[in-house]
């Protein structure tokens with residue numbers, strides 16, 4: 001390549017990087033998977049700004065936090081974090097931090113927070129009325145996160161088979177007894 005072309009390429013690279021006007025993210029938030037109710041903490045550090053004016057953004061919306069703490073890592077070098085003490089499903093999403101400097105906005109890398117909770121049923125076995133000795137099916141589904149969800153069946157107080165991936169169908173052979181209860185638990 002000719003020297004002029006190189007100059008153009010280097011200029012474009014410096015525009016697209018996180019460094020501009022001497023502003024550099026030295027720490028980016030990282031992807032995290034946490035259980036519901038646990039604490040989540042995301043960190044960000046910026047070098048090259050005199051004012052520690054770092055904002056946290058979630059799914060494009062600015063997060064207003066009254067207790068945002070800034071740590072000095074050095075001259076013009078600030079670290080801050082965003083934490084949620086007891087994480088809930090609505091805290092799941094994409095987070096990043098932004099800093100404004102001389103009329104320009106600089107963004108860190110984006111990180112996903114995934115919240116794992118208790119699986120919940122999307123389909124539960126229905127009461128069925130059948131003639132004696134007539135086979136029938138019961139079905140059950142549950143979803144996470146976390147996935148996969150396994151379903152374990154109990155029939156008349158007895159465990160039926162091994163845990164199976166949701167959606168699960170239990171094939172019940174003909175029953176001679178009256179009234180059998182099927183229970184299901186998710187693992």
Ligand SMILES: *[C@@H]1O[C@H](CO)[C@@H](O)[C@H](O)[C@H]1NC(C)=O
Pocket residue numbers: 031111112
């Ligand atoms: C974070 O998660 C997203 C979505 O799952 C993925 O595309 C990205 O590569 C992950 N980043 C890192 C640094 O692992």
Ligand SMILES: *[C@@H]1O[C@H](CO)[C@@H](O)[C@H](O)[C@H]1NC(C)=O
Pocket residue numbers: 135136137169171
């Ligand atoms: C139960 O489900 C199986 C397939 O999973 C199907 O072949 C069978 O016909 C069903 N039985 C009844 C009674 O619906």
